Ligand SMILES: Nc1nc2c(ncn2[C@@H]2O[C@H](COP(=O)(O)OP(=O)(O)OP(=O)(O)O)[C@@H](O)[C@H]2O)c(=O)[nH]1
């Protein structure tokens with residue numbers, strides 16, 4: 001008998017992994033069934049989230065980190081959440097080019113994901129793609145996102161460790177604080193440390209951290225200098241990630257519960273909306289609600305209550 005797609009994913013077959021990811025990205029019904037089958041085999045991988053401003057050197061850093069992990073005998077999955085439109089293809093190609101050092105290495109699987117066009121939300125699609133890599137036996141999964149949108153920040157926040165990458169001298173520190181990515185950092189990487197001003201950036205972060213009070217059992221995010229282009233500091237970065245992994249404050253269980261909660265709520269919300277759109281109201285009826293709300297004929301609260309009542313009635317009649 002030919003093995004099923006889930007069996008091939010569990011065996012770590014690259015073509016099956018890619019196929020499974022495409023099913024997820026396209027929201028195919030088979031994707032849900034596949035995820036159900038592989039889920040019991042997940043939870044082993046260590047998830048590293050890397051975020052930071054555009055062009056901070058995240059992909060270069062991830063590439064170096066992957067090489068470092070491979071030398072340590074670990075297998076790696078990389079998910080690059082691409083900030084640009086899927087139509088330009090620019091950054092997708094860019095990531096491929098930069099990471100092609102791993103081409104032909106079966107121990108590294110790289111996937112670029114477009115940020116647009118995910119019906120069920122980018123965070124959910126990304127977490128499902130990470131599940132596939134986990135099921136396929138990758139030891140470490142690195143997820144790279146640009147720290148610009150809530151979705152991107154959420155993705156990284158839910159990883160087992162969140163690395164925030166900043167660069168010297170562009171006022172990025174301040175921008176990052178605004179974008180709300182400073183508080184999600186478990187480890188800071190000041191990349192492009194070969195450039196002038198790295199020391200100032202490091203002290204700016206340390207000053208900001210010193211405004212918090214850390215108790216004896218708390219984790220204080222370390223600040224690591226890296227030069228991704230040469231690989232300098234990457235070993236220290238991984239060592240600090242490892243230290244975080246062992247730290248009691250970094251409870252993986254707590255992270256996993258947050259992740260599980262996020263997943264379930266996203267899925268429920270998404271399923272309920274689909275149910276409303278497909279089973280309760282037709283597209284024209286839903287559009288009708290939009291029109292009436294816009295025209296102030298009905299308020300959104302009343303509309304939502306009406307739709308909820310319809311959905312509940314529908315549920316009792318059905319099944
Ligand atoms: N001088 C210097 N340049 C670097 C360093 N790391 C990366 N770069 C360069 O910075 C540019 C952007 O690097 P990427 O790795 O694409 O940055 P990124 O953060 O992944 O970019 P986006 O995904 O587009 O946000 C490239 O030209 C890299 O060669 C570094 O440590 N020092």
Ligand SMILES: [Mg+2]
Pocket residue numbers: 058059060080095144
């Ligand atoms: Mg990148």
